[in-house]
Amino acid sequence: MAHEALYTRGRPKTLSHLIGQEHISNALARAISTNRLSHAYLLVGTRGTGKTSTARLLAKAMNCDRVHEAQSSGRALEKKEIPCNKCDACKNFDSSQDNVEFDAASNRSVEDVTRLLSTAHFAPLRARVKTFIIDEVHMLSFEAVNSILKLIEEPPSNVAFFLATTELNKVPMTIRSRCQVLNFRLIPQAKIAPYLVTLANRLNVTLHEDAAQKIARLAAGSMRDALTYLDQCYAVSEGEITLAQVNETLGLISDENLDDIISAVRARSRVEVAKAVTRAFSSGLAANVIAESLITRLRDIEFDMLDRNESNLADFDRIIDSLREATREMYGSGIPDIILEMALMKLAAPAQNFIMPMQNVITPAPIPQATEPAENLDAGQKIFYDTKDYLNSEVPSLKGLLDQAVVTSFSDDMLTLGFRKEFFAAGFTRSQKDFEDAVTHVAGRPIKISVVIDKNLPPPVLKNMPKQESLNLAGAMKIFNASDATKI
Numbered sequence: 001m002a003h004e005a006l007y008t009r010g011r012p013k014t015l016s017h018l019i020g021q022e023h024i025s026n027a028l029a030r031a032i033s034t035n036r037l038s039h040a041y042l043l044v045g046t047r048g049t050g051k052t053s054t055a056r057l058l059a060k061a062m063n064c065d066r067v068h069e070a071q072s073s074g075r076a077l078e079k080k081e082i083p084c085n086k087c088d089a090c091k092n093f094d095s096s097q098d099n100v101e102f103d104a105a106s107n108r109s110v111e112d113v114t115r116l117l118s119t120a121h122f123a124p125l126r127a128r129v130k131t132f133i134i135d136e137v138h139m140l141s142f143e144a145v146n147s148i149l150k151l152i153e154e155p156p157s158n159v160a161f162f163l164a165t166t167e168l169n170k171v172p173m174t175i176r177s178r179c180q181v182l183n184f185r186l187i188p189q190a191k192i193a194p195y196l197v198t199l200a201n202r203l204n205v206t207l208h209e210d211a212a213q214k215i216a217r218l219a220a221g222s223m224r225d226a227l228t229y230l231d232q233c234y235a236v237s238e239g240e241i242t243l244a245q246v247n248e249t250l251g252l253i254s255d256e257n258l259d260d261i262i263s264a265v266r267a268r269s270r271v272e273v274a275k276a277v278t279r280a281f282s283s284g285l286a287a288n289v290i291a292e293s294l295i296t297r298l299r300d301i302e303f304d305m306l307d308r309n310e311s312n313l314a315d316f317d318r319i320i321d322s323l324r325e326a327t328r329e330m331y332g333s334g335i336p337d338i339i340l341e342m343a344l345m346k347l348a349a350p351a352q353n354f355i356m357p358m359q360n361v362i363t364p365a366p367i368p369q370a371t372e373p374a375e376n377l378d379a380g381q382k383i384f385y386d387t388k389d390y391l392n393s394e395v396p397s398l399k400g401l402l403d404q405a406v407v408t409s410f411s412d413d414m415l416t417l418g419f420r421k422e423f424f425a426a427g428f429t430r431s432q433k434d435f436e437d438a439v440t441h442v443a444g445r446p447i448k449i450s451v452v453i454d455k456n457l458p459p460p461v462l463k464n465m466p467k468q469e470s471l472n473l474a475g476a477m478k479i480f481n482a483s484d485a486t487k488i
Helices: 022-033 051-063 065-073 110-116 142-153 189-202 209-219 223-236 243-250 255-266 270-282 287-307 314-330 336-348 374-394 396-402 422-430 432-443 467-480
Strands: 040-044 099-103 130-135 159-165 180-183 406-411 414-419 448-453
Touching: 022 051, 022 065, 022 180, 040 051, 051 130, 051 159, 099 110, 110 142, 142 159, 189 209, 189 223, 209 223, 209 243, 223 243, 255 270, 255 287, 255 314, 255 336, 270 287, 270 336, 287 314, 287 336, 314 336, 314 374, 314 432, 374 396, 374 406, 374 414, 374 432, 396 422, 396 432, 414 422, 422 432, 422 448, 432 448
Parallel strands: 040 159, 040 180, 099 130, 130 159, 414 448
Antiparallel strands: 406 414
């Protein structure tokens, strides 16, 4: 016997099993209890949210003997009783000739629709109501829509229509205005994951909580997709499904690998970024998949930080924005891997925009040695660059002044910035309070700023580059007679 897919085995049997669509199941339960059902329903929502399953439940309930008895006696029905699945009408529903179900995507012509609806005017053979379930109704041709319009407008007393679509805007208003519209929502991850765990238990398989959460997140609101992923993992499991097995089976990158990339970028280490990205590519994943996974992971980290009332998110926002731009550039490109690698490298060690006066191009200024421990200067430069990236979007007016600044020392929560010209130093002093507030926000602790003027300081970018690289850059500027190194 062939294996039955989980998304068919896991279909709801009653309205109480309809997960994530309580607004619809509650409304339908009341309508059925009071016998106030419509002759035509339009079920709207994205794939896998329960449209066709609900149409089948509603069609079955219209013919259920126990539902009919409850309606006749005036007894209120609970959702778990709709339908009963025990009477002859319910048991024979799937094979009944009085229930017609077809896909409009493959039966979209007027001839197909006329043939399938040709029995609408005849009385049901055994059921109380003849039901027609039309999936993807927006795919019907213009002529086919017109052929069913009159039937929906003035249907026989024993006929009901259920039209399902994923694109409401493509359904003609003449159809929409004659139907009761049921809008299906994306199913929350918080409801998908527990259902997957429960279903796995019925299969005698232990589904770990983090694995269920990963599948639920990957399903993006579609229960059918979630069940398909679970079925794929279940097929290769041996009584247990872990997060590592989910990643391996579904071809996903692990959170640990993503965290390694993010940590390397935040530590501004190109070497570690290269190692982490190489490990990610070794899993065989495409560059756009890795980039999108990184964005999703960063989003989860930010939300976790907000739950802990942490507000220092500027670094994560900067990485997300850069990855989004890289993702757009990847599509249609023949070198998506390189685009992602270079985007992460730039995030790890961003280039500093600067203008170099022409008179200093001929003879590169000597690079003074740091008089304090290198690790202190590195820490100060990291804080300065993080704050500069943050202010580029928050206070754009400071950008030109910060381009002229050089970190000369950092100790005891005092960051010293040097300027070669008094004009730039004076301009910065006027906005120094804004910069101190931003530094405190980015660093997460109070940091004071000291300003010094030193005409012998080298240009900012050369100060923060290795000696040989600074000499090469200055020489190139001299050759090309350029004052702006960003154009070299």
